[in-house]
Amino acid sequence: MDLDAILRSCLEGSQQAWKALVDAYARRIFNMAYQFCGSREEAEDRTQEVFLKLHGALPKYDFGKNFTAWFLTLAKNHLIDEYRRTKWEKTQRDDFDERVLAHAAAGGPEESLVTKEAQALVWEGLNRLSADMRVVIILRDLQGKSYEELAEILTLPLGTVKSRVNRARIQLAKVLQEYRGELA
Amino acid sequence: MTCERMEELLSAYLEGELAAAERAEFEAHLAACPECAELVGLMRETMAAAASFPEVEPSPALYARLYAVPEEKRAKRRLVRPVFEWLARPALQPVYAALTAFIAVLTFVLFHPEGQGIRKKIDIGLHRGFGTVEKLYADAGSIKGEVGTLARNVVKSFDALGLSRANENNK
Numbered sequence: 001m002d003l004d005a006i007l008r009s010c011l012e013g014s015q016q017a018w019k020a021l022v023d024a025y026a027r028r029i030f031n032m033a034y035q036f037c038g039s040r041e042e043a044e045d046r047t048q049e050v051f052l053k054l055h056g057a058l059p060k061y062d063f064g065k066n067f068t069a070w071f072l073t074l075a076k077n078h079l080i081d082e083y084r085r086t087k088w089e090k091t092q093r094d095d096f097d098e099r100v101l102a103h104a105a106a107g108g109p110e111e112s113l114v115t116k117e118a119q120a121l122v123w124e125g126l127n128r129l130s131a132d133m134r135v136v137i138i139l140r141d142l143q144g145k146s147y148e149e150l151a152e153i154l155t156l157p158l159g160t161v162k163s164r165v166n167r168a169r170i171q172l173a174k175v176l177q178e179y180r181g182e183l184a
Numbered sequence: 185m186t187c188e189r190m191e192e193l194l195s196a197y198l199e200g201e202l203a204a205a206e207r208a209e210f211e212a213h214l215a216a217c218p219e220c221a222e223l224v225g226l227m228r229e230t231m232a233a234a235a236s237f238p239e240v241e242p243s244p245a246l247y248a249r250l251y252a253v254p255e256e257k258r259a260k261r262r263l264v265r266p267v268f269e270w271l272a273r274p275a276l277q278p279v280y281a282a283l284t285a286f287i288a289v290l291t292f293v294l295f296h297p298e299g300q301g302i303r304k305k306i307d308i309g310l311h312r313g314f315g316t317v318e319k320l321y322a323d324a325g326s327i328k329g330e331v332g333t334l335a336r337n338v339v340k341s342f343d344a345l346g347l348s349r350a351n352e353n354n355k
Contacts, residue, residue, distance in 0.1 A: 018251070022250040026246070030240070030242040040240075052257070055257055119233045141235060166192065169230060169231065
């Protein structure tokens with residue numbers, strides 16, 4: 001069944017179609033939420049809220065549009081709104097080794113030359129970025145979205161997206177530099 | 185090339201999007217500026233670390249919660265619908281109409297510029313009413329006093345009459 005058919009069945013109230021939709025997007029949304037807020041429990045709550053919102057907003061979805069970008073925009077908006085409402089940046093992020101690597105999905109790209117130390121610093125460093133900067137880093141560098149997809153999700157012009165990604169990367173690189181300075 | 189311009193082009197450089205001439209200029213700046221060279225190294229490392237970030241598997245409990253979203257929504261609707269239905273009863277329509285009219289009049293009196301005259305009249309009316317009540321209360325007080333005196337005089341008169349009759353009987 002293609003995505004449009006799944007969505008139409010969801011609108012008709014099919015539980016099976018809803019399950020298929022959850023299976024297709026849960027991992028993506030959960031990882032986005034986890035990378036954004038840093039706590040597994042928070043991420044689970046946010047993911048559930050995003051799917052509740054999706055269920056309510058589905059009748060308003062325009063079938064001519066890209067569903068993934070539309071859904072990720074909805075998720076991004078919810079994460080940023082909740083972040084501003086609850087100020088999670090003050091909370092601790094999960095320990096990278098114990099909670100992130102331990103639950104890593106099989107077959108992921110973690111077997112690389114990059115050190116775990118840099119990954120752990122990036123994980124911690126995300127907390128030092130503003131919500132807008134954090135989202136662009138997550139979508140572009142952690143989830144590997146193209147600039148065009150990012151422009152669609154963020155509903156911003158391509159040039160603005162590129163310059164925002166560049167600024168976010170510079171901020172994160174400087175955070176990495178600071179952490180190393182503190183550790184040395 | 186300045187350090188600021190170099191920062192602007194950093195991502196484009198690392199993603200191989202710079203034209204040959206700009207790239208050469210960029211690299212010439214890097215060779216001469218250790219701070220910028222360090223920043224490029226850090227950003228390259230950050231991007232590589234982010235790109236190889238592990239994806240985390242959501243728990244089966246979360247999947248169960250997500251599958252249950254439509255049922256949860258239906259349950260909420262079942263809970264809220266009776267309240268709406270009760271509020272939307274035709275029997276309550278005159279109440280809503282009266283409330284709406286009352287709110288409209290109150291809004292006009294409180295906020296409309298012409299409402300100021302009405303408020304003044306209401307104030308004067310209330311003031312007069314209060315004065316009248318005070319006057320009535322004072323009058324009632326004096327009448328009460330007069331009635332009391334009259335009653336006492338009547339009692340005294342009866343007592344006097346009773347005594348005189350008693351004297352006549354004795355004779």
